[in-house]
Amino acid sequence: MKKVYISILCTLLMHVWVASSWAGESSLHKWSQKEIEILKGLHMGSLPPLRKDPSNRYDQVPEAIALGRKFFFENRFSGNKKVSCATCHPENMNFADNLPLAHGMGTTSRRTMPLQGVAYSPWLFWDGRKDSTWSQALGPIESPVEHGFTRTQIAVVVIRFYSDEYEKVFGPLPEIDIDKLPLQAKPSPDEPGPLKAWVTLPEETREAINRIYVNVGKAIGAFVRTIMPTPSRFDRYVQAIIDGDVKQAESILNENEVRGLRLFIGKAKCINCHNGPMLTDYDFHAIGVPDAEGLPPDNGRAEGIPKVLNDEFNCLSPYSDAKPRQCRTLRFMSTDVVKYRRAFKTPTLRNVAERPPYMHAGQFATLHDVLHFYRDMPEEKRPPDLAHGNLTDDELVYLEEFLKTLSAPLEYFKE
Amino acid sequence: MKKTLYILLVFLFLGGCVTTPERQSVAKDEHKEKFTKHYKSSMFKVTEKGLYSVELVLKSGELKKGANEVNLIIHDNKDRDVVDAEITIQPWMPEMGHGIDIEPVIEEKGGGLYHVSNLVLTMGGHWELRVGITKAGVSDMAVFDFPRVGGMKMKHRHVKRPDKIDISTVQVSENRTYKVSYIPEITPVRINTIHSWTVKITDSKGNPVTGARIAVEADMPEHGHGLPTAPEVVEELPGGEYIIDGMKFQMPGWWVVKLHISSPVGKDTVTFQLDISR
Numbered sequence: 024m025k026k027v028y029i030s031i032l033c034t035l036l037m038h039v040w041v042a043s044s045w046a047g048e049s050s051l052h053k054w055s056q057k058e059i060e061i062l063k064g065l066h067m068g069s070l071p072p073l074r075k076d077p078s079n080r081y082d083q084v085p086e087a088i089a090l091g092r093k094f095f096f097e098n099r100f101s102g103n104k105k106v107s108c109a110t111c112h113p114e115n116m117n118f119a120d121n122l123p124l125a126h127g128m129g130t131t132s133r134r135t136m137p138l139q140g141v142a143y144s145p146w147l148f149w150d151g152r153k154d155s156t157w158s159q160a161l162g163p164i165e166s167p168v169e170h171g172f173t174r175t176q177i178a179v180v181v182i183r184f185y186s187d188e189y190e191k192v193f194g195p196l197p198e199i200d201i202d203k204l205p206l207q208a209k210p211s212p213d214e215p216g217p218l219k220a221w222v223t224l225p226e227e228t229r230e231a232i233n234r235i236y237v238n239v240g241k242a243i244g245a246f247v248r249t250i251m252p253t254p255s256r257f258d259r260y261v262q263a264i265i266d267g268d269v270k271q272a273e274s275i276l277n278e279n280e281v282r283g284l285r286l287f288i289g290k291a292k293c294i295n296c297h298n299g300p301m302l303t304d305y306d307f308h309a310i311g312v313p314d315a316e317g318l319p320p321d322n323g324r325a326e327g328i329p330k331v332l333n334d335e336f337n338c339l340s341p342y343s344d345a346k347p348r349q350c351r352t353l354r355f356m357s358t359d360v361v362k363y364r365r366a367f368k369t370p371t372l373r374n375v376a377e378r379p380p381y382m383h384a385g386q387f388a389t390l391h392d393v394l395h396f397y398r399d400m401p402e403e404k405r406p407p408d409l410a411h412g413n414l415t416d417d418e419l420v421y422l423e424e425f426l427k428t429l430s431a432p433l434e435y436f437k438e
Numbered sequence: 439m440k441k442t443l444y445i446l447l448v449f450l451f452l453g454g455c456v457t458t459p460e461r462q463s464v465a466k467d468e469h470k471e472k473f474t475k476h477y478k479s480s481m482f483k484v485t486e487k488g489l490y491s492v493e494l495v496l497k498s499g500e501l502k503k504g505a506n507e508v509n510l511i512i513h514d515n516k517d518r519d520v521v522d523a524e525i526t527i528q529p530w531m532p533e534m535g536h537g538i539d540i541e542p543v544i545e546e547k548g549g550g551l552y553h554v555s556n557l558v559l560t561m562g563g564h565w566e567l568r569v570g571i572t573k574a575g576v577s578d579m580a581v582f583d584f585p586r587v588g589g590m591k592m593k594h595r596h597v598k599r600p601d602k603i604d605i606s607t608v609q610v611s612e613n614r615t616y617k618v619s620y621i622p623e624i625t626p627v628r629i630n631t632i633h634s635w636t637v638k639i640t641d642s643k644g645n646p647v648t649g650a651r652i653a654v655e656a657d658m659p660e661h662g663h664g665l666p667t668a669p670e671v672v673e674e675l676p677g678g679e680y681i682i683d684g685m686k687f688q689m690p691g692w693w694v695v696k697l698h699i700s701s702p703v704g705k706d707t708v709t710f711q712l713d714i715s716r
């Protein structure tokens with residue numbers, strides 16, 4: 024008994040913030056009305072119903088989703104017939120490899136992004152250079168270090184192996200003599216050979232290939248948009264709190280996890296950026312993460328802004344099915360390249376503990392490193408919204424314990 | 439007399455930064471030789487056709503997000519003051535190919551001095567100020583480059599949230615020119631949701647104001663950052679109503695939204711505050 028008393032006393036002294044509202048251990052689970060409002064905001068129950076992607080007319084079309092799933096795992100969509108979307112987004116790892124830098128035919132300069140809840144994200148990639156899942160899916164295919172493929176080759180593979188399934192979803196394939204197509208043809212400004220081969224194709228051929236390419240993207244995009252988180256222990260805890268069932272709540276999260284949660288929404292101010300049910304604000308922030316060793320400086324969003332504005336497959340492009348007024352995200356995008364220099368997208372924290380290493384180039388191996396990075400940032404370098412209070416070592420442990428409560432299996436179209 | 443007034447005005451403007459207006463010859467370039475820089479702390483440019491020199495002095499010492507005040511001092515290639523010229527000034531984002539749809543107020547003060555106010559930048563970033571000069575039917579232009587407007591300001595660290603925030607959706611503008619109200623497309627306004635505001639503007643007598651132009655500036659004063667979007671007016675409705683689209687708040691907390699309004703009635707700024715819980 025005395026031992027228990029002493030340990031409680033120690034906790035009390037070490038964590039003054041607990042002391043302020045302390046009245047027996049159960050008070051840890053007592054949340055003010057304002058705090059409950061905040062918790063509700065983070066709870067999965069506040070995920071709005073998913074609306075159709077207006078830029079993709081095949082979104083939520085079951086046949087397109089099923090075909091998209093096949094395309095997602097299609098190794099023939101690569102230069103060495105070994106790389107598919109699933110190479111960097113493996114199904115058995117919550118669709119995110121745990122490598123510092125994504126690896127396809129070669130090595131990229133960024134870490135693979137998680138896919139759960141991506142349907143809610145207005146921007147894709149760490150720098151937001153794409154504004155839909157379907158246009159995002161098309162980027163890696165033509166990247167020499169990812170699929171190492173071309174849109175022309177995609178058209179050939181689709182015509183050879185997928186013509187029936189394709190036509191069922193998208194209508195008749197165009198007449199293209201695939202035996203006469205130059206396979207290394209794509210509008211890539213960095214690759215003069217394939218670029219020349221592409222621009223010398225007749226316009227109708229280019230248009231026909233682009234249509235097939237875009238439809239492949241739309242099928243993959245429709246599939247990827249089915250990948251969703253499921254309620255985690257954290258969500259079940261919040262539900263119990265909303266229901267006023269403290270006993271139930273106590274059985275879901277332990278004391279340290281709840282202490283971490285209190286820090287997360289309070290003193291540590293994590294919800295400045297990790298807010299909403301996906302625990303991200305979908306914005307881009309320059310938090311001063313050092314460049315990864317051996318990589319050139321990365322300007323992040325500042326370079327993503329002109330890219331998405333000029334993207335041949337953006338929401339306002341002829342390949343998008345959206346009306347211009349439905350492209351609000353792109354039309355009203357902030358073009359402040361100063362604010363967004365070296366800024367990267369806030370990732371979701373759902374399943375974060377399952378997903379080391381961290382940051383846009385996997386600079387930190389563990390959550391422990393990430394939390395220490397945030398705390399130890401020198402004040403003169405720290406933007407005001409990154410002030411995390413003067414967290415103690417114990418508090419960092421509580422935060423880490425809390426972050427582990429955000430793990431849960433994913434839900435997605437499985438056949 | 440005019441010259442004295444001009445010196446006096448510039449003096450007042452520079453707030454004693456410069457003790458004497460000094461003449462610094464700008465040599466080298468052939469047609470620049472005809473021009474003289476008169477003020478030490480000004481930015482100096484010769485116009486594209488080489489007709490004029492423009493000196494630009496920023497009141498706050500730097501170009502910033504929000505409303506700016508600028509003095510332009512213009513000479514011709516014989517170093518004479520340029521008076522009675524038609525001056526335009528257009529803020530421009532070169533990478534993005536867009537400017538701001540609000541007219542600054544330009545007043546000629548005499549002696550080649552033109553005072554510019556209400557020069558509103560709605561966001562930070564790479565800006566140019568494009569100064570147009572038209573006289574006797576001939577136009578010329580000078581472009582001033584500001585590669586980094588509104589980087590992170592550490593002073594925001596000290597902006598504390600007031601105890602009471604006036605979250606009323608009806609406000610009178612700073613100089614009482616307008617009464618403005620807004621209705622958001624979503625209530626309550628919640629984070630991470632792009633939405634529009636319908637804004638109604640009346641003059642001091644309660645008459646609806648039509649043909650107004652509105653520039654939107656929004657900030658989290660505690661954090662020193664703005665919106666992730668660049669909202670703008672997409673439609674004017676009858677009865678002095680305007681639809682501003684592209685509003686999106688990405689953090690819970692205290693937000694300050696300023697609408698810089700210009701119409702035939704006048705130019706003024708109205709401020710709304712929001713306290714967004716989630």
Ligand SMILES: [Cu+2]
Nearest residue numbers: 408658661689
């Ligand atoms: Cu903020």
